[in-house]
Amino acid sequence: MRLKLTIVAAAAVALSSGLAFAQEVVTIAHVGPTSGAIAHLGKDNENGAKMAVEELNAQGVVIAGKKVTIKLMTEDDAADPKQGTAVAQKLADAKVSGVIGHLNSGTTIPASKIYSDAGIPQVSPSATNPKYTRQGFKTAFRLVADDTQLGGTLGRYAVKELKGKAFAVIDDRTAYGQGVAQEFKKAVEAAGGTVVANEFTTDKSTDFNSILTTIKGKKADVVFFGGMDAVAGPMLRQMKSLGINAKFMGGDGICSTELVKLAGDAVTDNQVYCAEAGGVEGKQKAGMEAFRAKFKAKFGTEVQVYAPYVYDGVKLMVAAMEKAGSSDPAKYLPTLAATKDYHGVTGDITFDNKGDILNGALTLKTIRGGKLVELAVIR
Known part of the structure; x- marks a missing residue:
């Protein structure tokens, strides 16, 4: 027991x-x-x-x-x-x-x-x-x-600091890509810039020759891409092959060390500008x-x-x-x-x-x- x-x-x-x-x-x-x-x-x-x-x-x-x-x-x-x-x-x-x-x-x-x-x-x-x-x-x-700050800041910077006049805006049709591209476009126009092309692709695309040829014909001096680095890298390579020497901008989706690898020698110094949502200062x-x-x-x-x-x-x-x-x-x-x-x-x-x-x-x-x-x- x-x-x-x-x-x-x-x-x-x-x-x-x-x-x-x-x-x-x-x-x-x-x-x-x-x-x-x-x-x-x-x-x-x-x-x-x-x-x-x-x-x-x-x-x-x-x-x-x-x-x-x-x-x-x-x-x-x-x-x-x-x-x-x-x-x-x-x-x-x-x-x-x-x-x-x-x-x-x-x-x-x-x-x-x-x-x-x-x-x-x-x-x-x-x-x-x-x-x-x-x-x-x-x-x-x-x-x-958020994108209001991100796209807005980039848009103003593109006009005031980069002295851009003719802008092409591309987005990847995602909630992020469309959102940040829309805010960029609004800020550019408010700052006095002109959007000469508004194009879109997908977050899985690899061929951008058609939209980039259109952009080249409209003589855009700044290309903004609302999307991620996996698409931005090949896009930059195709821009180079088409002889497009425009500045390339994007939000935090392209602001990664991976973009540098994906784009390779297609990027020249001070050609790509991006904004990362976040940042620290001072101490x-x-x-x-x-x-x-x-x-x-x-x-x-x-x-x-x-x-x-x-x-x-x-x-x-x-x-x-x-x-x-x-x-x-x-x-x-x-x-x-x-x-x-x-x-x-x-x-x-x-x-x-x-x-x-x-x-x-x-x-x-x-x-x-x-x-x-x-x-x-x-x-």
């Missing part, structure tokens, strides 16, 4: 330990395109999430007096809206505590409705279409400036440089664009859980929304009432000597 009681007691202890262990794991998901043409950007973001989670677990996370382990669940949306919503539903069904992602506006926006319905906080490190945070969802947050630069060095040592590759924003997104989400004393989305969401002056490697983070970062920065860059060079940080 004593043996039977001992076994039952041991089983009860094991069961309770198992339940306690289950309660000590908090799952956060990262979603981005880790397959397809811009997989290098999605992997960059995913690595930022991995680095943050490893550091948090090494330091120790305590929520409501209990030490917890942060588990990272990673999903691939392939930059495809349908796959993005399927992944979002999977994460909602899994009842994850929060989501960092998606990378593209085209996947982030449709997925945001699913996260909102499930009450799951979503922090996008890179989606710039204004619509994302203007749908009224209390669960949606953004860590970078904050040291923290960003330290992050980049740590990232390269860990993954053997340079930061592409948004890994630091994913890294900050994970950490500020966990900080909100710790402050609220709960990983339950309904309980820590108000604390996350009230984030003020969170000191991240990307700068100080404060959300406005829409979930947008307050006073978001933009970093203007060009390519010189085969490298991306920073020109200025603008707010």
